[in-house]
Amino acid sequence: MGERVSVALLVTTYNWPEALKLVLDSVLVQTVLPDEVIIADDGSGEATRDVVEAFRRKTNIPVKHFWHPDEGFRKTIIINQAITGTSSDYIIQIDGDIVMHELFIRDHISEAEKGYFIRGSRVLLQEEITRKYLNNGQFERVSSFSKDVRNRINSLRIPILAPLLIKKSQRSRNWIGCNCAFWREDFLKVNGYNNELKGWGHEDIELAARFINSGLYQKKVKLKAVCYHLHHPFNSRVHENINYRVYLDTLNHGIAYCSNGYRHHLSTE
Secondary structure, three states: OOOOOOEEEEEEEOOOHHHHHHHHHHHHOOOOOOOEEEEEEOOOOHHHHHHHHHHHHHOOOOEEEEEOOOOOOOHHHHHHHHHHOOOOOEEEEEEOOEEEOOOHHHHHHHHOOOOEEEEOOOEEEOHHHHHHHHHHOOOOOOOOOOOOEEOHHHHOOOOOOHHHHOEEEOOOOOOOOOEEEEEHHHHHHOOOOOOOOOOOOOHHHHHHHHHHHOOOEEEEOOOOOOEEEOOOOOOOOOOHHHHHHHHHHHHHOOOOOOOOOHHHHHHOO
16 A cells, blocks of 8 residues: 555444444454444444444444434445544445454555555355354354355455456446445545435445546455355345446446535535
8 A cells, every 4th residue: 555544444234233243343353453443323223332332442443433313224324424424544344244354454455556446355154154153242263164154265365366366447336335445535536425325235336336437446356355244134125226227327427426425414414
């Protein structure tokens, strides 16, 4: 990355405190800590607030918990609000069901590059092993050979080989918000997440399309920045087709700026 820049870890969450505890515990074991942790909470109950407060007591890292009332899936709005609360140069974003390898933050920082936004990958954990971790309240190291792991290539961390698999492209459709990173100035330039996208689906690739339309490239990273996705049932996908049409419109018309995004939230403060 060159000169020292400030790094925020952004964690999105909604009413799954048991998973969030495992995620936040994985922050504590990072070999390189973020400068701050920002939690974008889409209307969770008190149990989630308790998990965040318990985490606060375990670390000296500044922790900022952004919350709004539960009025349905409004992830874009709460992420935009959370990012108003940071001045960090670089943002690493994960979901509240993503447990990080202890070298996750270090790896992301090492791959940060001007002109690019990062797409990571994830190991998908099956239901049985997820239930075990949640019941125990503790995450254990996952083996690439475990029967409870899918897409096991993503569990391998081989940094010496990682440069061979890096792909730089102007693709947006494959971007995943659960393991990604971007420069804050790039995020502000395109006005952040699109608040018009309500309900589950495609808010991440729509942002990626605007990143690309603004002149950025996607940098896809493998064999580094390893993380583990806890198993859960699918979210309701009733808005998915509508959101996908917005994405296609953004992509096909070269739209780089959404009118109802980050700055819209600032104007309503």
